[in-house]
Amino acid sequence: MSSGGSAQRPEGLGTRTSRGIYVSATTPGSGKSLVALGLAEALHSHTDRIGFFKPVVAGTTPDADPMVALIRSRYNLDPAVCRGGLTAREVRKYLAEGKREEIGARTVDVFSEIAAQCDVVVVEGTDLVGQDSAVEFALNARLANDLGCPMVAVVSGRDRTPEEIADAVDVARKELQAAHCSLLMMMVNRAAPQHLDEISAAIRPGVSHRPVYVIPEIEEISRPTTGEVSSLLALRQIAGRADMEREVRDVKVAAMSVANFIGVLETGDLVIVPGDRADIMVGALASTFSPEFPVPSAMILTGGLSPDEHILPLLAPAPFPIFAYPEDTYHAARSVSEVRSEIWSGQRRKVASALGAWSKRVDDAEILERLNLPRPETMTPLRFLHELVGRARVDRRHIVLPEGTDVRILRAAEILHRRDVCDLTILGDDGQVREIAGSNGISLSGMPILNPATSDLRERFAHEYARLRAHRGVDLPRALEAMLDVSYFGTMMVQLGLVDGMVSGAAHTTAHTIRPALEFVKTSPGVKVVSSVFFMLLPDRVLVYGDCAVNPEPDAEQLADIAIASAETAAQFGVLPRVAMLSYSTGASGSGATVDKVRRATELVRERRPDLAVEGPIQYDAAVDASIAATKLPGSNVAGQATVFIFPDLNTGNNTYKAVQQSAGAVAVGPVLQGLRKPVNDLSRGCTVEDIVNTVAITAVQAQAVHAQTLQAQAG
Missing domain, CATH: 3.40.50.10750 (Isocitrate/Isopropylmalate dehydrogenase-like)
Known part of the structure; x- marks a missing residue:
């Protein structure tokens, strides 16, 4: 078995001598799983057969690894090509017994079985934790060499200055060179978002002068969800909605009067309160009575104390889960503070945030050019949808969603925003929309909400509608009334170029959705029928x-x-x-x-x-x-x-x-x-969140074509 004596090749070398890419952390807490996911996403769009291999898993069996489960599910991979190798316990045993060659031999056997069925295999190395980090670094380098895989080395930028990150990149390069690793590329993850340009400027070029990609810290990934907290603390839900995808933005321990506590409570807080503090429990439910109050992510009742029989019915309809915990408030707070979230939790919002950050900061085409992979011969559903989202991002368009009171629309809007697919405007009463979003744990940050009834645009739109439909007897009062309808208001936004397209129909009929477009957007030149x-x-x-x-x-x-x-x-x-x-x-x-x-x-x-x-x-x-x-x-x-x-x-x-x-x-x-001259698309009233995401992406691509045609016409 080779001990890692393969010849050193420069970082970024375009030729590929193996079917694997080894993703390895070079510093603790690098968040390498985001890089592994981003690579898998890029590779899946470019080749027919990808595999995923994790040589060392943290679970008790090779298949009990959450990252393996995430990749297998997301890309619909057969377990034969997406699997784990040895458990961490087995590796520690082999290392203690001096049987390093056994680790390599078993790893190569599994990798070879996967590689024989794939064009490319993403291999995710071990995490570097605690006192074993140096041993794990050496183990990853050795395994990459044993497998003949070029390495994607990931450096953590968390809590580091640009100069410190640049030094860490240099150190990692030298150590990997000393280990005779073939370095495909360096990546910096978890960098301070406000210093990305400074970090990129501080990093010194490697031998190939290829870019070193810098990805920011993403709060949405590191925040635990109510489900993760519940699972790790073995909590018992006693009331409220069983929503386990809510993000825990902060933890608030109720150790003050209810008036003071409500003053510091913020949306997304996990509230820890003794089970006999009925005043705090009822105060935290204020959001169910008024959208002005913050909505907690969850509530944990401590001390093994059950709420009064008159209070429990008030807690039952809470829009967030309420759990019981047998120990005291101190132990609950300490346990919650130790919960760590990872991208492999499988939460679709975390995955969307990760892939959105990847698309903003990483040039897939440049990476794929290094790998020289065969082009795919087939078009799978996932590849089509992946390319659809990628195309939507290329020339960013603005889409309006009129049905702001439909929770599916809001969930889809959050995912689209996190994945950085397009700009969005949501229609509806601001208070009502935010109340629905808050009660369902949805973040609408960065997306404007426009109320047709109070918008300054309503009168302008009504004048335009009355002008366009004067031959049908539409006067200004009738036009003003029409512009209270979200379908008419949204379609007029498209008509006047305030947005590039509209998606509706989750809560309206097809006729209701497209009637305004037929009235005044009209068909493209030469087309007689929509x-x-x-x-x-x-x-x-x-x-x-x-x-x-x-x-x-x-x-x-x-x-x-x-x-x-x-x-x-x-x-x-x-x-x-x-x-x-x-x-x-x-x-x-x-x-x-x-x-x-x-x-x-x-x-x-x-x-x-x-x-x-x-x-x-x-x-x-x-x-x-x-x-x-x-x-x-x-x-x-x-x-x-x-x-x-x-x-x-x-x-x-x-x-x-x-x-x-x-x-x-x-x-x-x-x-x-x-x-139609401009894109308006209809949804089925039984549509899913994924259907909405896909339709918005399609509408954005259609809008790109309209924009290109307009520019061409203007150019003569």
């Missing part, structure tokens, strides 16, 4: 279905419009359009009104867009199956390989997309509206 598509994300490819949500019985002209718009939407999102005009008959074999309509629509598409690959009428099986296509339409450049499917009517389209969604396990993203 339609929709669903992106159908299958395990290995993305298909586009249209129209499944808007037009019940399109005629041939409208069907041609839908086909062309759907092809353009597909191309806009990276799907090569090969258009199948669907019917119950293929080619010239059938007749009837519906077949004739589809045949005429196909002719119109070919006349208007001769550059498009289009086939019709064609049956679904001939459109997707190459062997059937060879029999029914030999020589077709669409049959058997269609990517865009145009249904003859809404009934067929809507039922088909739902059937494929349920039977094939496809992820349906949409409906995505097309044909």
